[in-house]
Amino acid sequence: MANMAQAIRMALHYGEAHLGVKDIFGQDVGAPLGGAFTATQGLKTTWNSPLDERGIIGMAMGIAMTGERCVAEIQFCDYIFNTIDLLKIAGNTLWVTNGQYPMPLVVMTPVGAGIRGSIYHSHSFDAWASRLPGWKVVMPSTPHDAYGLLISAIKDPNPVLFLIPKALMRVRGEELIPGEPREEKELKSMVDAPIGDRSKWKPRWPELQDLAIPIGQAQITRPGEQITVVSYGRHLLVCNQIADDLRSDGISVEVIDLRTIYPYDWQTVKASIQKTGRAIFVNEDTEVTNFGEHLAYRATQELFYELMARPLVIAGKNVPGIGLHPNLEDASIPQKHEIETAIRAVVAETP
Amino acid sequence: MQVQVSRAKNSKKISSRVNKKKSVGVKKATGSKKNLFSGLPKELLLHMHDLMVKSRVLEERLIKIYKAGDAFFWIGAPGEEAWGVPLGLLTKKGQGPKYDYLHLHYRGTPTLVAMGMPMIDSIRLIMNRSTDPSTGGRNFSNHYCYPQWNVAPVSSPIEVQYGMALGTAHVQKRHKSQALTVVTGGDAGTAEGDFATCLVWASRRGQELPMLITVQNNGWGISTAFEGQHGETEIADRARAFNIRSRVINGNDPVETYLALQEEMAAIRKTGKPSFIEARLSRLYGHSSASGANFVGGELDCVREFEKKLLTSGYLKESQAKKIWEAYEKEGFEAQQQVRTEPGPSSESIWDHVYADNENADWRKF
Secondary structure: OOEHHHHHHHHHHHHHHHOOEEEEEEOOOOOOOOOOOOOOOOOOOEEEOOOOHHHHHHHHHHHHHOOOEEEEEOOOHHHOHHHHHHHHHHHHHHHHOOOOOOOOEEEEEEEOOOOOOOOOOOOOOHHHHOOOOOOEEEOOOOHHHHHHHHHHHHHOOOOEEEEEEHHHOOOEOOOOOOOOOOOHHHHHHHHOOOOOOOOOOOOOOOOOOOOOOOOOOOEEEEOOOOEEEEEOOHHHHHHHHHHHHHHOOOOOEEEEEOOEEEOOOHHHHHHHHHHHOOEEEEEEEEOOOOHHHHHHHHHHHHHHHHOOOOOEEEEEOOOOOOOOOHHHHHHHOOOHHHHHHHHHHHHHOOO | OHHHHHHHHHHHHHHHHHHHOOOOOOOOOOOOHHHHOOOOOHHHHHHHHHHHHHHHHHHHHHHHHHHOOOOOOOOOOOOOHHHHHHHHHHOOOOOOOOOOEEEOOOOOHHHHHHHOOOHHHHHHHHOOOOOOOOOOOOOOOOOOOEHHHOEOOOOOOOOHHHHHHHHHHHHHHHHOOOOOEEEOOEOHHHHOHHHHHHHHHHOOOOOOOOEEEEEEEOOEEOOEEHHHOOOOOOOHHHHHOOOOEEEEEEOOOHHHHHHHHHHHHHHHHHHOOOEEEEEEOOOOOOOOHHHOOOOOOOOOOHHHHHHHHHHHHOOOOHHHHHHHHHHHHHHHHHHHHHHHOOOOOOHHHHHOOOOHHHOOOOHHHO
């Protein structure tokens, strides 16, 4: 089974080979490094840009204006903030030109904590991204979904932000990507660059197949009856684990992987909350004006009389950054025990 | 009043800088008609004059529209006709990477007029009508967008176009079509990082981009004079540091501008490498309606100056010139009356084009 870095690499290869992608670029994206997380190793159309995030986004927008497809990378989302106005423009160009200038581009960037990355390698971007109208925003939690969502992002005629939970880059999934060999070692020998001299190395790509995971479609990863937990990215896996643990205590948790932050799959979320009467929204971006608050607001507005308990948002603490020491990071980011305690409390709550 | 005086003083300084640079890249005019216009044919000169008048009349019409309460805001290009008209005429016009891309800022009227934009379309834009072909009533005056001519949408944040221009030039380089990308902007905007981005990315050795990078130096950044914003002697010096072909021209002279643009565009098409032009020119009605949109004395008026030369040379008669001005005045006035009758965009249309193919973007309907 591929890990997420390999899955992204294979999706980009599929994009080059079948979807007309002609430029995959950013800082250290091309040879020899092939990306800070190796997600762009061995690809044909990669190239290294100057260390200039505004240039990267501007270049991507210009390429998109010609109608050609590109995937640009900001090495860590912590460094995307100086491009916010360009992201705004990329999101409003089609609208302000009254439909005349589409902006079909993909920007991918690693997000979140979990690698002891300190203040500038731990930021989240999902809440910020949700305030960029005109963009679609996706965030996979498995290699399989990363592959399918990235292919959908490349096909999409709109700007798409592909947020990568960096702590999951080396995590392997449970579902085969269509075309990938079953054996981990075999895949590694085919698509991972060797350590050391890579100048003569070329990947042997598997016969990869198309996999469309539609943007805007959530997935129920754990069916349950008593409470709905909506998450995405790294914390989705934590929520899955909690749901598995609580089953033995007789608590039935339905977990939804939102996968797309915007335009999000409200119908799946709504149907689940109508069934369980309880909802918790979990992510690691900071808690004030968090995207989970929007979902909680909507649940309250539309499902108020069907709720058995107050909807809850569990998110990162509203502090300026993630400190390097584990005590600091763990106190800033939602932890498993904290989520589990909250689930037990909400399940126990009665109107 | 103090602002006006200060503007006049500044314009003298700019004008003197222009004069010092007059010889850059252009043959000195001498006595004969031919030499007076550096060998440009009469037909072209009269055509440029016609378009410059048209652009000026249009801009003055836009200001009248604003002052009559028919528009919320005006920003535009009176004073930039001698620069913008030759640019529009020399652009390889069409859609797609085989043609030139234009990343203009909000003083592009002369260029668009020269490319064939009808006056009424600019009026539809300032009067935010649904018939406005650039934005459908969604954006300010001079925020043009003509995909059929590769004119990228103009946006209000200054200098962002310098980064986006890299992308169209990058694709043109791949297509090897001898087409190029033009980017324009003001002098004050060069303080933004996007200007440096453009110079760095366009000039990387072996990866040079076919771009004409330009700055229209009118000596002002809204209300702050050039001297308060710059330490460099010439903005073109910054491009020279990146080994980019660079020159400073008198952007108030359409002949010098035409020849300089022609030469630089030819060089870019031949080599695939960037060129840089700093055009010194005037700003005749201030920054925008935010600064009053009143005529500013003391700045050279390129349209009147060029017309004077054409009259002196005998290429143009007073009666012909008068007719040209009057015809465009009439066209502008009638266009305004026409646009007054045209509808604005509907309230329901706010959700149109958030996403391509009008895919729903309203979360209430997810």
